[in-house]
Amino acid sequence: MNPKLAQKIAFVFLLIATLCVIVPVLIILFIIVKQGYSAITWEFLTTMPRDGMRAGGIFPAIVGTLSIVLTAISITLPIGVGAAIYLNEYAGDNALTRIIKLSIVNLAGVPSVVYGLFGLGLFVIFLNLGVSILAGALTLSIMELPVIITTARGALSSVPQSFREASLSLGVSRWQTTRYVVLPNALPGIMTGAILSIARISGETAPILFTAAAFYVPHLPRSMFDQVMALPYHLYIMSTQIPNVPKNLTFGTALVLLMLVLAMSLVAIVTRVYFRKRRKW
Amino acid sequence: MKSKKILDTVIEKIIFCCGILAIVFVVLIFGFLLKESFSFFKDYGIINFVTGKLWYPTSAPPRFGILSLMAGSFFVTLGAAAVAIPLGVMAALYIAEVAPVSIRDFLKSGVELLAAIPSVVIGFIGMVTLVPLVRTVFDLPTGLTAFAGSIMLGFMALPTIVSISEDAIRAVPWNYKEGALALGATRWQTMYRIVLPAALPGIIAAVMLGLGRVIGETMAVMMITGNAAQIPAGIFEPVRTMTATIAAEMGETVKGSMHYRSLFSIGVILFMITFCINFIADLFLHRMKR
Amino acid sequence: MVDKIVATTLNCSYGKVHSIKQLNLTVFQNEILGIIGPANSGKTTFLRTINRLNDMLPGFSATGTLTIDGADIFAMDPEALRRKVGMVFALPLPLPMTVYDNVAYGPRRHGITDKKEIAEIVERALCASSLWEEVKDRLNESAMKLSGGQQQRLCIARTLAVEPDIILYDEPCSGLDPISTAKVEEAMVELKKKYTIVLVTNNVKQASRVSDRTAFFLMGELIEIDQTAKLFVSPKDKRTEDYITGRFG
Numbered sequence: 001m002n003p004k005l006a007q008k009i010a011f012v013f014l015l016i017a018t019l020c021v022i023v024p025v026l027i028i029l030f031i032i033v034k035q036g037y038s039a040i041t042w043e044f045l046t047t048m049p050r051d052g053m054r055a056g057g058i059f060p061a062i063v064g065t066l067s068i069v070l071t072a073i074s075i076t077l078p079i080g081v082g083a084a085i086y087l088n089e090y091a092g093d094n095a096l097t098r099i100i101k102l103s104i105v106n107l108a109g110v111p112s113v114v115y116g117l118f119g120l121g122l123f124v125i126f127l128n129l130g131v132s133i134l135a136g137a138l139t140l141s142i143m144e145l146p147v148i149i150t151t152a153r154g155a156l157s158s159v160p161q162s163f164r165e166a167s168l169s170l171g172v173s174r175w176q177t178t179r180y181v182v183l184p185n186a187l188p189g190i191m192t193g194a195i196l197s198i199a200r201i202s203g204e205t206a207p208i209l210f211t212a213a214a215f216y217v218p219h220l221p222r223s224m225f226d227q228v229m230a231l232p233y234h235l236y237i238m239s240t241q242i243p244n245v246p247k248n249l250t251f252g253t254a255l256v257l258l259m260l261v262l263a264m265s266l267v268a269i270v271t272r273v274y275f276r277k278r279r280k281w
Numbered sequence: 282m283k284s285k286k287i288l289d290t291v292i293e294k295i296i297f298c299c300g301i302l303a304i305v306f307v308v309l310i311f312g313f314l315l316k317e318s319f320s321f322f323k324d325y326g327i328i329n330f331v332t333g334k335l336w337y338p339t340s341a342p343p344r345f346g347i348l349s350l351m352a353g354s355f356f357v358t359l360g361a362a363a364v365a366i367p368l369g370v371m372a373a374l375y376i377a378e379v380a381p382v383s384i385r386d387f388l389k390s391g392v393e394l395l396a397a398i399p400s401v402v403i404g405f406i407g408m409v410t411l412v413p414l415v416r417t418v419f420d421l422p423t424g425l426t427a428f429a430g431s432i433m434l435g436f437m438a439l440p441t442i443v444s445i446s447e448d449a450i451r452a453v454p455w456n457y458k459e460g461a462l463a464l465g466a467t468r469w470q471t472m473y474r475i476v477l478p479a480a481l482p483g484i485i486a487a488v489m490l491g492l493g494r495v496i497g498e499t500m501a502v503m504m505i506t507g508n509a510a511q512i513p514a515g516i517f518e519p520v521r522t523m524t525a526t527i528a529a530e531m532g533e534t535v536k537g538s539m540h541y542r543s544l545f546s547i548g549v550i551l552f553m554i555t556f557c558i559n560f561i562a563d564l565f566l567h568r569m570k571r
Numbered sequence: 572m573v574d575k576i577v578a579t580t581l582n583c584s585y586g587k588v589h590s591i592k593q594l595n596l597t598v599f600q601n602e603i604l605g606i607i608g609p610a611n612s613g614k615t616t617f618l619r620t621i622n623r624l625n626d627m628l629p630g631f632s633a634t635g636t637l638t639i640d641g642a643d644i645f646a647m648d649p650e651a652l653r654r655k656v657g658m659v660f661a662l663p664l665p666l667p668m669t670v671y672d673n674v675a676y677g678p679r680r681h682g683i684t685d686k687k688e689i690a691e692i693v694e695r696a697l698c699a700s701s702l703w704e705e706v707k708d709r710l711n712e713s714a715m716k717l718s719g720g721q722q723q724r725l726c727i728a729r730t731l732a733v734e735p736d737i738i739l740y741d742e743p744c745s746g747l748d749p750i751s752t753a754k755v756e757e758a759m760v761e762l763k764k765k766y767t768i769v770l771v772t773n774n775v776k777q778a779s780r781v782s783d784r785t786a787f788f789l790m791g792e793l794i795e796i797d798q799t800a801k802l803f804v805s806p807k808d809k810r811t812e813d814y815i816t817g818r819f820g
Contacts, residue, residue: 017371
């Protein structure tokens, strides 16, 4: 076959494959928005579910998800940034460093439901936290740790080495150099990663299945030790466990969850673009 | 000055501990899973567990054979691989090498968007769109099948496969391509004779990581594959995966019971499978960097 | 003349690369010692060994002794050492903050909190690096907005602000135009009254203009060291002559 023609045909196939990836995404978004937007009312967002979830709102699920996710990120962010600082600023090229890196790779690959098992075993039962916001948040924070470490390391290593040398040459200690020169310049990257992590764990269901989520709680959480409803779990039970839920309520829940996730991703992307433009080096 | 030094040292110690925590967590996870599963294996026998075909955890006497669950995971993963590998690698090639710059960013955002959709939402959409479609098109009693699950999971593996493959393809040095192009090869010939082989380690890593995600995926499979604990006779049968079994049954078990510990044992198997996959993927990624 | 920095049979290497061989060298107080030599002759390595910035690099090791005021630097706390030994790098490296904060950075990190005191230090340092007149109205602008020459003098001011004894210049004018170079050199000559200066340079003419004595390094060895006037007029070693007359390097 004429190579030019072969190239044309091949490129058409590649294009079709790409469309097979992209188009369904758009279709999914379209379906959820089309079917779900009619459910989105002020009442839907701010009231309790009624009639066994077949009417009313999803307010407690929104509050529950936010409280789990924000607790999780406030645990995982300092630890993750600390670990990233250790790996990027202090660690030598030795066996310990390699083991830490391997552990991070491994943590990143553990299935989310296994994190759920672990959270159940350690936090809920062994540490006796019960099924609670705290247990769920701790579980999610360990799950998200490798992602935070990896993005924070990327942000730290993008700060030019010369900045560190300039500071060190003034007799400033390593930690002070990290604190006053490296961290401020890595902060936008770290924040972007943190926001993306919030988005990602907002949609996680399996890890909170046995550690935090409740089928139905008639009140808002009062403390860290309460069980809560959570948006992704709510969507799961509405679509599989309860018969005859009005279609637009389920789609509405999916839409709210999706918007929450996408809005945060968008914030992260805007942050990244904003700081990249303002970057001074 | 002295106190500042001490403060520095304390903070550096804390930072070191943060680094060590990653190791601690891996050990803790493995330890907690092993603790429960060890006593289970002692009571039930690891051979019976791995080779038993029947999963009747609540009958009397209970049966904890996970062969059918492993077969379920295997079938669904295989199906997802069949969907995701060709599509993913081709899309990565297109985005990295063919797509005009103006639409490249749009395509990449589309892939990132897919990665951002929570798995429970994908599962839900699959339930309301793909499952009825599969049922009517293939005239089946139920659309909740390995087939539908494979498609949805393949779809979920795509972002990983596309973005890591794309990085690998872009990392191929420009002079490799220049050489081929200068000899009069077309861009396509250059792509499959030069670029693809050079990027292969990275693409293999991408595929491994994508499949690692598929094996560990829980919510979408639980919602779509029908959850019948049987060794499937074909792709149009319902199946149940290891992950879905844990997620679906853990809520109903009594803490410390055989059933409870058997689910942790499934967790150990999953942990070891994904550990191997990620380890190998990491080796390939390092090879690519060099 | 007082001995300030004394290197005795100093050897430095990065992994297997032996970059300084058996170096014996003395720098006197309040002089400018120029170090010239082609690339990879070990001159920058020597400089970065003096303030132990090389400690950070993987595989670096040094044997022999190197003393400042008689004290072994390898036994010193590196931070205390670096406060004593300031460094100006080849490329201007202002930190991404305002002009004022750049100069105030060192004193602040060293625990000076009094605002007035810091303001005085900043002004003094900027005056000493002959930058004050040009930037006194732009102190709150980003240092990245200054010209290359101004940035380099800002870096000198930043070094001066921590009140070192010794200043190491690592090819400080390699990225600068002739006018900026002249200003940096002017500041350098002014500074030797108070400080001891080691100047590494690729520019032979610069060494002849500003340094009191000049040392010629080649392949990690000190070939020759003498009064600048003598070394340039009648070098003892053939290789020195070849280098300064531009036959290689």
